[in-house]
Amino acid sequence: MAYFLNMKKAVFVFGFALLLIASCNKEKDSKEEFVFTAPANLPATKYNFSNNPVTTAGFILGRKLFYDATLSRDSSTSCGSCHTSFSSFTHHGHAVSHGIDNKLGIRNAPPVMNMAWSDEFMWDGGINQLDLLPIAPIENPVEMDLEFADAVNRIKNTAAYKPYFKAAFGSEEITGPKLLQAMSQFMNMLISANSKYDKWKRNEGATLTAHETDGYNLFQQKCSSCHSTDLFTDNKFHNNGIKDNFNSDSGRAHIxxxxxxxxxFKTPTLRNLEYTKPFMHDGSFQTLEEVLAHYNNGVKTSATLDVALKQNSTVGIPLTPTEQQKIILFLKTLNxxxxxxxxxxAEQ
Amino acid sequence: MKKINSILIASLFIGSLFISSCKKEDELKGNGPLTLHFDNRAGSADFAMNTNLTIASGETINVTKLKYYVSNFVLVKADGSEYKVPQNGNYFLIDEETDSTQDVTLQNIPAGNYTGFKYILGVDSLRSTLDVSQRTGALDPAGAGSDMYWSWNSGYIFFRIDATSPQSTEAGNQCFFHVGGYGGYSTPSTNNIRTISLSGSEAAEVRIGRNPEVHIYVDILQAFTSPNAYSIATDGASFHMPASAVKMADNYIDMFNINHIHND
Incomplete structure (x- = not known):
């Protein structure tokens, strides 16, 4: 009997403790502050935060908009539909973006990540301000297919948004620029810089294995002229020999x-490759092994092929199978x- | 003789003081508005939408939308001195379908007689890349500027004609002539910003409490005429890219003429 009493007591105490933990968590959620903090190992940001600093209310509004399918013509597709959080904000498994009415785009959905460090977006760099970026997929006929002005009107006519705008911008008035600024606040917070590599680089206790270190050194020699800095992109445009003619998609020349x-095409970051397959602007490679093999012996020549890929009258970047494997081991430390x-x- | 000289000099000096003070009284004070009225025309006739018009190539167009930006105004006096109108708040979108847009009123212009009028047809490169919070009024991509903005290639369409033409082989015989291109963000590329410079013998007399109006004729057909005669059959029924629009941009420099000025 005493045993049972004790048991009852224990269950009671345990339950109470659980309640406490749960309520603490809830408290933590509602009071969580969102502040933009640049990781120490990344270069200077390019976004103009003085015009639009990240605030908690702005972030929450931006997140709500990012996951709101009413921003598409038939209310089927949100930004988050093709940029899912669990695939590092890409459209995992889709070679090219898959939008409204099951229409296909022509390019692989790029990750929405570390946006504050860029001022030219999309594979062709056609968009020169993060604040202007959402207009493109919203209006694109194969993505969300809604005039931006109509999208703003839909949000204006949704009463539930008013308190969010009031909290973020001090007034219930909903305008296009405010909507875009809120989305920028959300996107600017999507910072990925907590991989094993980052923790190693910042001396936070992580170590690279001997193979990973070899891979890192090879990477520095062979890949880092384009995949530079700890963003792993120079944010510039290169022909990396995926094709020998670009009649179907001229890339940067389209702009x-x-x-x-x-x-x-714009050099993509190499962060989170584990979650962002397939690779390249057209999603033509399914594995990192294919990517490394491409640079070793698959590069196709054309008039604009990058000079880094034709050094010493050799096309491509010669890499032994062992070197390729070591580079891949290094790249995995960027997950x-x-x-x-x-x-x-994530969607709330 | 010396005395006479000094009297002469003194009187000259006093006289010149008078003259300068008189001049001062003549100088115009204060500020006033000035209106530029953009009157779209088709050759010698008034411009009309949804009407068959013959362009220089002999082909026919029937315009369904006509819009263009004007900005960066500079007013010139007869002596050549210039007044630059502040950019902020002075971007205007002329829309053939909305009469009120065709009167561009510039506020707070220093009083004076202006005989020259310069402006950009389009949006300057700086404003084309400015922060989104400053894109208000005519430049708001969610508002007045919504159909004058390229979302995929951040920038404004400066001049837009949508039309139909029997010579167009596109669906519904449609034609889209969209001129834009401010020179590129990081890579120098096509710049279709054109400065229009008009002048005449008549002056617009800006004064406190008055609103002179410069009546500008805008011959839309000139966009297809010279120096680059545009043929729908050979040059294409549509363009949406800056490099393809250069011919039209070079034509529309000559599209504007001062017809008359009202000073009453």
């Missing part, structure tokens, strides 16, 4: 209309599981 830009599991960034 500049310059012959020297045909076939050039940031904390980022893809961060529930603050």
């Amino acid at each position: 500049t209309q310059l012959p020297q830009d045909v076939g050039k 940031d599981e904390d980022f893809i599991r961060d529930t603050r960034f």
